[in-house]
Amino acid sequence: MPPGKRDTYTPDSLLAVAVGVFIERGYDGTSMEHLSKAAGISKSSIYHHVAGKEELLRRAVSRAIDGLFAILEEEHARVGRPVERLEHVTRRMVEVLTDELPYVTLLLRVRGNTPTERWALERRRDFDHQVAELLKAAAADGDVRGDIEVRLATRLVFGMINSIVEWYRPDGRGSGDREVADAVVRMVFEGLRAEP
Structure with a gap:
């Protein structure tokens, strides 16, 4: 870095760059060299903000997990x-996913190869379990169809929501976010609600 030029990266802006590289190359395929090139700063400048790439991963997946919880x-x-309550949670899951798209995308791609990835997978399972409990309670109340096994219904709902990361691209106005959330809620609950 030329003398007198200050590092203009903040921890948040560096995190955003790192998340993009992790998604593109995979966490295991990303080195500190890749991160420094993508950020346009030296590796020592990165270490000024974080201890290493594992810390960047932890911060990124924590952001997604914290949003969900x-x-x-x-x-x-x-x-x-x-x-x-389940309908509210479903809508908000879509909204968090679209608001925090790169962070949730990264969360959905962790495989459990590092302590941080294993922690993230465990937290995801905990969140999924809590949502599944809501679905069970709605089924016990007779408000959702009884002819679809609860575990299968839970997997289908999460599958629909999680697949959004593969195709959704924000339009910059936010109008698409609400449209996606409305469509998911309509499809899920028109299919799940018990007939009166």
């Missing part, structure tokens, strides 16, 4: 009939 703390996720 925050949904479960929202009032509409905690109060009301289970089917209404």
Whole structure:
């Protein structure tokens, strides 16, 4: 770096660059050299912000996980009939995914090869389990169809939502985000709700 030129990266902007490289190359296929080239800064400048690439991965997947778990703390996720709470959680999952697209994409691609990846997978399983419990409670209330096994329904719902990372590209106006959330909720709950 030329004398007098300051490193303009912040931990957040460096994280955004790292997430892009991790998604493109895979975490295992990314070196600190790749990260420094993508950021246009020296490796020592990166180490000024973080201890290494594992810390960057931890921060990135934590951002996605924290967004998902925050949904479960929202009032509409905690109060009301289970089917209404489940509908709220489903909508908000799509919104978090579209708002935090690169971070959730990375979370969905971790494979468990490092301690951070194993931690992230465990947290994802915990979140999935809590959502599955809501679906079970809605089924017990008779508000969702009883002819679809709860585990299968849970996997189908998560499969639909998680697949969004593969094709969704924000339009910059935010209008697509709501349209996607509306469509997912409509498809899921028109298919799942029990006939009156």
